[in-house]
Amino acid sequence: MxxxxxxxxxxxxxxxxxxxxxxxxxxxxxxxxxxxxQRPADWPIGVATNAKDKEKITALGWFLLLIPATTFGLGCWQVKRKIWKEQLIKDLNEQLRMPPVELPDNLRDLDKMEYRLVKVRGHFLHDKEMRIGPRSLIRPDGVETQGGLFSQRDSGNGYLIITPFQLANRDDIILINRGWVSRKHVNPETRALGQNQTEVEVTAVVRKGESRPQFTPDHKGGDNYLYRDLPRMCSSTGAAPVFLDAVYNEQVAPHSPVGGQTRVTLRNDHLSYLITWFSLSAATSYLWYRQIVKRIPF
Missing domain, CATH: 1.10.287 (Helix Hairpins)
Incomplete structure (x- = not known):
């Protein structure tokens, strides 16, 4: 009125x-x-103008549109990241099936060869043996055993045996993860037949060191490590910063470390990320249309 x-x-x-x-x-x-x-000058004539003003989207309304637009862009970015990560994992797994190459003369070249198979010749320095664990066993078929049950405590839970390796015809010493042993065979005396002192040729996978995982305590010293702390391992053994995982070999002595404990462990959470971003974009787009365009109150 x-x-x-x-x-x-x-x-x-x-x-x-x-x-x-x-x-x-x-x-x-x-x-x-x-x-x-006097009527044209005194009577209010802005009723129609006010209705049109209410239909206009304000600068704040357009600014709020950045929220659904930004989350949609992040979802598209995660799609690209997912495709890239899946291709990277595929390439790394293919490298594990490629023929092994000789260890390069310059050990620094190994920084660009992670997950590549290499061949090395030399002998193990068993007196400087270390272990990482506890760890579950990765069987030759790729299945990881789950330790902890009474029936599987010895067969599914153990340690990785890390032994310095003196290269033949070279002064360099590197570290080789010989494989997994159960808890009752952690002591070298329980697997004496596998402590070969002669020169051997080993096929192994190039690996890098690890940063300390979150909530993982620091090492308390000794020869037991919780993760691949390459600087500290090399410092205690005098080895070069090179870490190799020995491949699985059926022809080993009883109770010897089981090789083939390499697994491509790149995280690929991009599917959950893209679902989250696209869901936020859809929800905020609906809210923007309802509140800014249609002006429907809740």
């Missing part, structure tokens, strides 16, 4: 105070003529 201006109320009061009409209502006509002349 339109609100009448103050001036109109004044004219209405004047009409009420006028004497009864006479002589053709000359006085009333003069008053009405004055009201009509």
């Amino acid at each position: 339109l609100r009448l201006p103050t001036q109109m109320f004044k004219h209405a009061l004047i009409l009420q105070r006028l004497p009864p009409p006479c002589n053709g209502n000359t006085t009333v006509k003069l008053v009405l003529r004055k009201m009509n002349s």
Whole structure:
């Protein structure tokens, strides 16, 4: 309902105070003529304009549109990351099936050869043996055993045996993960037949060191490690910063370390990330359309 201006109320009061009409209502006509002349200037004419203003999207409304647009862009980026990570994992697994190559003369070249198979010749320094664990056994078929049950405590839970390896015809010493042993065979005396002192040729996978995982305590010293702490292992044994995982070999002595404990462990959580971003984009787009465009209250 339109609100009448103050001036109109004044004219209405004047009409009420006028004497009864006479002589053709000359006085009333003069008053009405004055009201009509002032009406365009005094009456509110912005009702239609206000309705259009309400339909306009403000600068703040357009700014809020950045939220669904940004989350949609992040979802598209995660799609690209997922494709890239899956291709990388595929390439690394293919490297594990490629023929082994000779160990390069410059050991620094191994920094760009992770997950490549190499051949090395030399002998193990068993007196400097170390272990990493506890670890589950990765069987030759790729299945990882789950230790912890009474029936599987010895067969599914153990340690990785890390032994310095003196290269033949070279002064370099490197570290080789010979493989997994159960808890009852951690002591070298329990697997004496596998402690070969002669020169051997080993096929192994190039690996890099690890950063300390979150919530993992630091090493307490000794020859037991919780992760591949390459700097500390090399410092205690005098080895070069080279770490290799021996491949699986059926022709080993009983109770010897089981090789083939390499697994491509690149995280690939991009599917969950892209679902999260696209869901946020859809939800915020709906809220923006409802609140900014349609102006529907909750």
